[in-house]
Amino acid sequence: MTVRIGVIGTGMIGRDHTRRIAQVLAGAEIVALSDYSPEAAEKAKADFAPGATVFATGEELIASSEVDAVLVCSTGSTHEAYVLAAIAAGKPCFCEKPLATTAEGAKRIVDAEVADGRRLVQVGFMRRYDAGYRMLKRVVDEEIGTPLMVHAAHRNPSVPESYVTPMAIHDTMIHEIDVLRWLLDDDYVSAQVVYPKASKHSHAKLADPQIVLLETAKGVRIDVEIFVNCRYGYDIQCEIVGEEGLARLPEPMAVTRRLDAKLATPILTDWKDRFVASYDVELQDFIEAAAKGTASGPSSWDGYVAAITSDACVEAQEAEGRIVPISLPQRPSLYA
Ligand code: ISE
Numbered sequence: 651m652t653v654r655i656g657v658i659g660t661g662m663i664g665r666d667h668t669r670r671i672a673q674v675l676a677g678a679e680i681v682a683l684s685d686y687s688p689e690a691a692e693k694a695k696a697d698f699a700p701g702a703t704v705f706a707t708g709e710e711l712i713a714s715s716e717v718d719a720v721l722v723c724s725t726g727s728t729h730e731a732y733v734l735a736a737i738a739a740g741k742p743c744f745c746e747k748p749l750a751t752t753a754e755g756a757k758r759i760v761d762a763e764v765a766d767g768r769r770l771v772q773v774g775f776m777r778r779y780d781a782g783y784r785m786l787k788r789v790v791d792e793e794i795g796t797p798l799m800v801h802a803a804h805r806n807p808s809v810p811e812s813y814v815t816p817m818a819i820h821d822t823m824i825h826e827i828d829v830l831r832w833l834l835d836d837d838y839v840s841a842q843v844v845y846p847k848a849s850k851h852s853h854a855k856l857a858d859p860q861i862v863l864l865e866t867a868k869g870v871r872i873d874v875e876i877f878v879n880c881r882y883g884y885d886i887q888c889e890i891v892g893e894e895g896l897a898r899l900p901e902p903m904a905v906t907r908r909l910d911a912k913l914a915t916p917i918l919t920d921w922k923d924r925f926v927a928s929y930d931v932e933l934q935d936f937i938e939a940a941a942k943g944t945a946s947g948p949s950s951w952d953g954y955v956a957a958i959t960s961d962a963c964v965e966a967q968e969a970e971g972r973i974v975p976i977s978l979p980q981r982p983s984l985y986a
Pocket of ligand 1: 806821822823878921
């Protein structure tokens with residue numbers, strides 16, 4: 651079966667996913683597009699999916715009998731309503747992060763999915779599909795013994811002027827929040843934020859860098875450096891220290907040069923390039939599950955846990971070093 655997909659939000663990553671589904675992946679076609687800017691939807695149609703229908707609203711796209719499954723790639727504040735509408739329509743739905751902008755919103759999605767009784771939602775936590783993180787997980791699961799500590803860093807060369815302190819959590823560290831609990835098969839019990847000396851490249855509304863300290867239910871201690879004006883490149887680091895040894899996320903493949911009296915390896919600068927291959931794998935997974943009328947991969951529950959943890963981290967940002975407890979509700983059996 652060919653899954654007929656509708657994409658809501660075609661300006662940014664939704665445009666790239668439209669290309670991916672139309673030109674790279676197997677088993678699906680783009681039949682519908684919608685964007686708050688109709689020109690963006692028309693442009694995606696002209697460039698990648700000439701046969702697609704452009705809908706004026708996401709709601710109409712979801713309701714269309716021509717659409718089997720939905721990609722929600724619009725701005726974060728619109729996600730919750732679209733995902734709830736897709737669940738109500740019984741259609742598999744891939745939602746970019748965040749699943750919702752509040753933990754209560756994410757919970758409404760979990761509740762709707764649980765009431766429906768089957769998984770329909772996949773959240774766009776693409777790092778779980780990254781080849782490097784998958785290799786790292788295998789080594790953590792099988793070789794280094796019980797994990798004790800994690801040292802991680804998430805560095806962006808720069809961010810737009812509109813990027814402010816809480817976004818370091820909601821927009822940036824959300825990836826570590828998800829991927830580390832997946833790597834460790836664990837959940838967080840507390841968060842604390844400490845601020846090093848501020849970089850002169852930041853501004854009054856952005857504390858940069860920050861260090862977030864997380865503790866897990868199994869007692870693992872995690873430090874995550876978030877530094878979004880690091881200047882030199884887009885750099886994701888992750889080191890897990892276990893009882894028997896240590897495992898490190900591989901660097902992205904790059905050619906080392908011996909040139910002009912220097913030994914040099916280039917570092918990427920754009921996050922879209924760093925995880926480009928994982929987007930292909932995650933969406934292929936979505937298509938395969940959608941063909942069976944369901945969803946797999948990162949779930950609404952994972953989106954909800956990420957939202958609860960993010961809220962605690964933002965509270966910790968404001969709490970001047972105080973440790974903020976994190977407590978999770980009981981995990982419904984649908985997500986066991
Ligand atoms: C962006 O939205 C991402 O998802 C990137 O992975 C992250 O590095 C960046 O800081 C975010 O703004």
